[in-house]
Amino acid sequence: MIEKIRLWLSAELNSRILSDPPFSSYAEAAEQFLRELQNAPLPQGVLDQVKEQVSAALLTIMELRLRKIVWELGQARVPSRVTAEEDRLIRPLVKIRQAGPQRKRAQEYVVVQFLVDHPTIVTEDFVQVGPFTRGDLAKLPLRDAKDLEERGVARRFLGA
Incomplete structure (x- = not known):
């Protein structure tokens, strides 16, 4: 017990x-x-x-x-x-x-490019994504993208 x-x-x-x-x-x-x-x-x-x-x-x-x-x-x-x-x-x-009135919270997502291999992560909206290899692209919530960027794991992808 x-x-x-x-x-x-x-x-x-x-x-x-x-x-x-x-x-x-x-x-x-x-x-x-x-x-x-x-x-x-x-x-x-x-x-x-x-x-x-x-x-x-x-x-x-x-x-x-x-x-x-x-x-x-x-x-x-x-x-x-x-x-x-x-x-x-x-x-x-x-x-x-x-x-009450139904409101839908708009979540801002951005595309990031991984600079290094990285294991699976759980995003702030509780979605499991990954694992990632160097060069992979992923669409993530802005807060998660910023966190990965600050740690040097990924950078926001600006595209063409």
Whole structure:
């Protein structure tokens, strides 16, 4: 059980998007953890430390996921792969957004030419592109293009 929570935390830390939660809700995770802990033949001091560490891990997972959810809502997207508690939190916000005037955010894209080989990247609009070899052209969001340009990986392609 602790390993399952550790893997969930690792998945959230290593991804810009929400990972698949291994539990349908945080309540389910807590109940399962407490059930398993009741049968553990550990001294009370160790049990208290384990509870504290798991609680801290779950709070970190919640914070990371809420940041990602808020970002997605700000991008006018409905987050998927949410827990029951997260769904209850965002459902009213999604309804308000759907009831209001629909605006489409225009994303500015530019063409870049890669100056060096580069592995796959995930753009700011969560599109996976690449890998790239020297000389490849790609159409990327302006912010991603600027980042690659600043790092000397690519330059904006002006064309003919």
